[in-house]
Each structure stands twice: as structure tokens, then as C-alpha cells.
Amino acid sequence: MKSIVVFCGSGEGYNECYREAAYELGRTLAAKHIRTIYGGARVGLMGALADGALQHGGKVTGVIPQFLQTKEVAHDGLTELITVHTMHERKMRMHELSDGIIAMPGGWGTLEELFEMLTWAQLGLHGKPVGLLNVNAYYDPLIAMCDTMVQEGFLNEYVKATLLSSGSITDLLQQMEDYTAPDTVRYISRQTT
Numbered sequence: 001m002k003s004i005v006v007f008c009g010s011g012e013g014y015n016e017c018y019r020e021a022a023y024e025l026g027r028t029l030a031a032k033h034i035r036t037i038y039g040g041a042r043v044g045l046m047g048a049l050a051d052g053a054l055q056h057g058g059k060v061t062g063v064i065p066q067f068l069q070t071k072e073v074a075h076d077g078l079t080e081l082i083t084v085h086t087m088h089e090r091k092m093r094m095h096e097l098s099d100g101i102i103a104m105p106g107g108w109g110t111l112e113e114l115f116e117m118l119t120w121a122q123l124g125l126h127g128k129p130v131g132l133l134n135v136n137a138y139y140d141p142l143i144a145m146c147d148t149m150v151q152e153g154f155l156n157e158y159v160k161a162t163l164l165s166s167g168s169i170t171d172l173l174q175q176m177e178d179y180t181a182p183d184t185v186r187y188i189s190r191q192t193t
Helices: 016-031 044-054 087-097 108-122 140-151 169-178 184-192
Strands: 003-007 035-038 060-065 080-084 100-103 130-133 163-166
Touching: 003 087, 003 108, 016 035, 016 044, 016 169, 035 044, 035 087, 044 060, 060 087, 080 087, 087 108, 100 108, 100 169, 108 130, 130 169, 163 169
Parallel strands: 003 035, 003 100, 035 060, 060 080, 100 130, 130 163
Antiparallel strands: none
């Protein structure tokens, strides 16, 4: 992987471990010569992620809609800042630039971005690895909800397996490197026949 998009909060959360993990993820991506693609802000986990990469010689591309440049306070030290018009354009551009997707802790925006990437994968629109960096067990309830979706017949186990997860940056990146996309075309045809 040459570039990874990271979806994460524009806030820092109440526990310092989230900011520390974002900074460490940026540092790790820089050390592995993986370009960081993210939302372009200098605040919250987004800012910590970018700073972690930049302060360790990494390349960072931010993608931010014009209307958020002042609200999220665009980071002025990035390798590249791409300005777009809409949130949908933002996600699409970030996806186009990346070889893999990581979601860190965040709010509704982070979850919306994560689930759009998972839905696109389920539909066979991409074969990129999608992972949760499960810092402080933040995503445990979401993982449990995915299990419930399978148990209740709304999500196939085969599709659920496309969501990778780990509390360890090193382990998650290894899972992503080892990832092989499932044959979603075969899965979709089974569901519609």
C-alpha cells in the first residue's frame, strides 16, 4: 500500500489515548513510506494524525470541502491540500487517492464515511482493505452490532469479514497488507437469484 485514507474525529475525545493513537498512526505511516490521506483539518484527531506523519517526514494529502475550511480549520502545513465542493466529492476523492481505508474513533461523520466505503466494497465497487483502529475498545459496540446484523439475517458473514479490526496499528496494517478482496460479484449474484 502506498497510501491510506484515515477517517477520524475533528474532536479529540475525552481520553488522551485517542490523540496519542492518531499521532502514532501518522508516525507509523510515515515510517512505512505510506502517504496519509485525510480530511484536511488541523484540529482534533485529524490534526494529530497529520502532525504525526509530517513531523516524521511523511507525505500528507488533505481533502476538505470549501465550506469546512474555516470550521475545521484547514491544516496549513500539508504536502497537498485539495479543496472540493461537497462532502460526497470529498469521500470520492479520498477513496480515489487511497489503497486502503482506516477508521479511527470519531462521530457520525466518521461512521458515515466508514459505512460508505464498506457498502462500496460489498457492491464490488472496490477491493481495498477497510479496517477499524479499535483504540480503547471504542468500536467494540459496533463490532457487536455487526454480529447482530449477521445473526438477524441482514448481513452475510462473508461480507462482514471484509471489515478488519485491531487495537494495534502494526497488526491492523499487517491485516490490510495480507487482505484479499472476496468475490463480491459472486455474492451479489447469489443474493439476487
